[in-house]
Amino acid sequence: MPGRRWITTIISLGHAAQTFLITINSKVQHYHLFPKSLGDVLTTYKVKELHLSQTQGLWKHEKWGYPPEDAPPGDELWVWFQPHSGVDQTWADLVNALSGLFCASLNFMDSKSTVQPRWSFRPAGLASEFYSANSRFVRYSTLPREVVCTENLTPWKKLLPCGSKIGLASLLNSVKIYDGFYHSLGVHVRSVCQDTQCLTPATELKQTLTVVYDPTTNKNGKQDWSFQSMFDRTLQSQCPLADTRKIYVDVTTQETLPKFSLSPVPDFVLNQKRSGEERKIAVYQIGNHLSPSSLNLKAMYEEKLTFSNSSLPPVYANRFVTGYGLERGGVTCMIYNTMSSNTTVIFMETVPWFLRVYFSSLRIENDGKEIKPYKINFIPAKDRANPYQMELVFRLFANSVTKITYSFERAFLKWTEYPPDANHGFYVSSAVVSTVLPVASQYTATSQSVSLLEESFSDSSSSFFLRLHTETLLVSLPTPDFSMPYNVICLACTVVAIAFGSLHNLTTRDFTASDPSKRKGLVAKLKSFFKKEKESPENKPDSKEEEIPSQKDKDNSKSEEKDSKKKDGNSET
Amino acid sequence: TSPEEFFKSGHTNNWAVLVDTSRFWFNYRHVANVLSIYRSCKRLGIPDSRIILMVADDMACNPRNPRPATVFNNANNQINVYGDDVEVDYRGYEVTVENFIRVLTGRLPPSTPRSKRLLSDEHSNVLVYMTGHGGDGFLKFQDAEEISNVELADAFEQMWQKRRYHEVFFMIDTCQAESMFQKFYSPNILAVASSKVGEDSLSHHVDPSIGVYVIDRYTYYALEFLETVTPGSKKTMGQFLEVCPKYQCISTVAKRTDLFRRDVNKVLLTDFFGSVRNVELLPDSIHLQNATLHTHSEDSSDVKSDKPLSYAQQFPMPV
Numbered sequence: 001m002p003g004r005r006w007i008t009t010i011i012s013l014g015h016a017a018q019t020f021l022i023t024i025n026s027k028v029q030h031y032h033l034f035p036k037s038l039g040d041v042l043t044t045y046k047v048k049e050l051h052l053s054q055t056q057g058l059w060k061h062e063k064w065g066y067p068p069e070d071a072p073p074g075d076e077l078w079v080w081f082q083p084h085s086g087v088d089q090t091w092a093d094l095v096n097a098l099s100g101l102f103c104a105s106l107n108f109m110d111s112k113s114t115v116q117p118r119w120s121f122r123p124a125g126l127a128s129e130f131y132s133a134n135s136r137f138v139r140y141s142t143l144p145r146e147v148v149c150t151e152n153l154t155p156w157k158k159l160l161p162c163g164s165k166i167g168l169a170s171l172l173n174s175v176k177i178y179d180g181f182y183h184s185l186g187v188h189v190r191s192v193c194q195d196t197q198c199l200t201p202a203t204e205l206k207q208t209l210t211v212v213y214d215p216t217t218n219k220n221g222k223q224d225w226s227f228q229s230m231f232d233r234t235l236q237s238q239c240p241l242a243d244t245r246k247i248y249v250d251v252t253t254q255e256t257l258p259k260f261s262l263s264p265v266p267d268f269v270l271n272q273k274r275s276g277e278e279r280k281i282a283v284y285q286i287g288n289h290l291s292p293s294s295l296n297l298k299a300m301y302e303e304k305l306t307f308s309n310s311s312l313p314p315v316y317a318n319r320f321v322t323g324y325g326l327e328r329g330g331v332t333c334m335i336y337n338t339m340s341s342n343t344t345v346i347f348m349e350t351v352p353w354f355l356r357v358y359f360s361s362l363r364i365e366n367d368g369k370e371i372k373p374y375k376i377n378f379i380p381a382k383d384r385a386n387p388y389q390m391e392l393v394f395r396l397f398a399n400s401v402t403k404i405t406y407s408f409e410r411a412f413l414k415w416t417e418y419p420p421d422a423n424h425g426f427y428v429s430s431a432v433v434s435t436v437l438p439v440a441s442q443y444t445a446t447s448q449s450v451s452l453l454e455e456s457f458s459d460s461s462s463s464f465f466l467r468l469h470t471e472t473l474l475v476s477l478p479t480p481d482f483s484m485p486y487n488v489i490c491l492a493c494t495v496v497a498i499a500f501g502s503l504h505n506l507t508t509r510d511f512t513a514s515d516p517s518k519r520k521g522l523v524a525k526l527k528s529f530f531k532k533e534k535e536s537p538e539n540k541p542d543s544k545e546e547e548i549p550s551q552k553d554k555d556n557s558k559s560e561e562k563d564s565k566k567k568d569g570n571s572e573t
Numbered sequence: 574t575s576p577e578e579f580f581k582s583g584h585t586n587n588w589a590v591l592v593d594t595s596r597f598w599f600n601y602r603h604v605a606n607v608l609s610i611y612r613s614c615k616r617l618g619i620p621d622s623r624i625i626l627m628v629a630d631d632m633a634c635n636p637r638n639p640r641p642a643t644v645f646n647n648a649n650n651q652i653n654v655y656g657d658d659v660e661v662d663y664r665g666y667e668v669t670v671e672n673f674i675r676v677l678t679g680r681l682p683p684s685t686p687r688s689k690r691l692l693s694d695e696h697s698n699v700l701v702y703m704t705g706h707g708g709d710g711f712l713k714f715q716d717a718e719e720i721s722n723v724e725l726a727d728a729f730e731q732m733w734q735k736r737r738y739h740e741v742f743f744m745i746d747t748c749q750a751e752s753m754f755q756k757f758y759s760p761n762i763l764a765v766a767s768s769k770v771g772e773d774s775l776s777h778h779v780d781p782s783i784g785v786y787v788i789d790r791y792t793y794y795a796l797e798f799l800e801t802v803t804p805g806s807k808k809t810m811g812q813f814l815e816v817c818p819k820y821q822c823i824s825t826v827a828k829r830t831d832l833f834r835r836d837v838n839k840v841l842l843t844d845f846f847g848s849v850r851n852v853e854l855l856p857d858s859i860h861l862q863n864a865t866l867h868t869h870s871e872d873s874s875d876v877k878s879d880k881p882l883s884y885a886q887q888f889p890m891p892v
Contacts, residue, residue: 099686100688150656
């Protein structure tokens, strides 16, 4: 069968996080269900795997556990290419094509923010070991500043086979979705096995949308939720092209506090067992609930919401900027391991070139003791060309906090390199923490070898790959005062006027001595000024004669010359 | 209908280039301006693939917006001009003078996607709308750079010489907007501006829940006029040029019709704002041959490998 499609929704509780997971599995170049616009881009630019996430908000791991697809704030794109030469040029062309497809400024993902991760972003689909160990074909870049709004949801919806008019996607009301704490759009393309023999690959496209609402905006203080309250719509149709159309609701805590009941009653309840963690998932087959009226899934709580300490996830991280002033600074990342066993972790950071990292200042500490990392991959930056790339592999000890610190120096940028809102600051992308968990505690991602969410409910493996993103950082650089040119022009012109004016006066005016006894007071001066004005048109020839006696004091020869000149002048006229 | 009637207007396709050049929350009204015109163009038939929308800052999903994913043109009437189906082609830092002129003249790098290109030809009617802060002879882009009226006139001349438009309708809503079209010298351009040189364009009203001005006067009354237009409407450009008299706009609406060959009172509004296709229904049916090519790709892409393929190891370190 060329193309199959599943739609699933999982709704978790407490913070009312829901994820729409829409997976399409199809053979290459069969555009029956796979969107042609995306397929053309993938074929033209020789893409083997593509992972794009567009997120606004920060996922709080301590409170909400792990999302099905972890994403950093802003846009993140990582791509594995088919082996070919000139991958840099292909990457530059690909980000331009994707920026048009997803209405995002992905074209800003140039060499200044692109890295080739060595251990952190291995292919998520089918790939030979030789291929995945070679980081020549992978590119990773993020845009932490990027905004996500309806113009990004629109092209995402247009990739769906049934569009946004029917099926679960018809619930997606942008006004409600963007009103939440966190929303994340994801597009993930990878190769998967077609069957158990796995001799031919198929292309899987997974589109995810994760939204976190605050359900207590309801006036009675209870965290009741329903489709109507969350989306302002009810589900009225289902997509006929889909094979599986289900809604999953996590009801693990339904009998314990907080108690709630679901309406309509679920079709059946599945037990999800994943080494160490058991969850109960209520399943709804959408087709059973659409008649007579539309489906408005409701959860009604018996009591008001009380906040309690939720259990912490096994591994989580926090990162922040330290230091003060505009010359130096530091970055500290705290990684918490709440498990009772040690675990190895890969920590990846991408720092822009203008925050000059001192590699010698890098320290990893656990409880005051320094930890030596197993492996370090540090590629220093090149000004205006490449960012700093750092990957560290080290051990996280059980029940402890590990602190990674390094310091940097802020660079001066050229005045043309500042963005139009220069005083906002510059963003540093999230650090990525990768590890493998022995227990699937609060883990909701699908396993690597399956496509359907339901298929990973009975996962018998004992290792679960986890990828976390930390916060992004906002750093101020020494910023010039851009209103300065106006002020400088005024000041400079004033200085020039004063200097030029004074010089001009010095060089062109004659100084005459005045008799101090003939000095007049202010009033007398004003009177004489007005008198002079009246007299001057009549007395012009006389004024010259008045000047001559005063010059006689200076130089007799000069005055004589002038007398003679005057006489000559008179004789001529 | 006779062929002369059919192609009376002379254009076969419509394009729109809508630019908002202002950044920051207090310039909310400029985003509302450009989205009002976007909404009208889409409603009257120009598809997203023919509209290049440049918005310099995000107002709808701005943390300060009390009603996320919405941009209203009116504190009371509540037309959500942002809508549910918007596609912004140039956003944020991409809205620069260079990108704007490259879009108009078509001199874009080869990797630019189609949705960011103005692929007009000599039969295209192009609507160009600009809004933001302007002065005598210039328009500010994002508080960092300016485009002068000479540059803009030269860009339109480049378009004319490259046969990139049939007719252009240039609309501008800024302070001293008339100065921006005074230097035009290319034929077939009809221009209207919200204020004369020496006058400021004023904004309409404040929305107390947002705290900033919501829309500018000229665009507000223009939108009010356009809301009454349907794709089949016979309203003329002459009527549109009379929108917002002085008592409503306070500034004087200036227009330039000397470069335009046709009489504005005989030009339909939908010649620029809509994409009205002339359709002739044929009474006879035409049989097409079934000529689907048998593609061989179905077999060739089925590259079977000898050994079973395996998933890549995601964590390449010893656990």
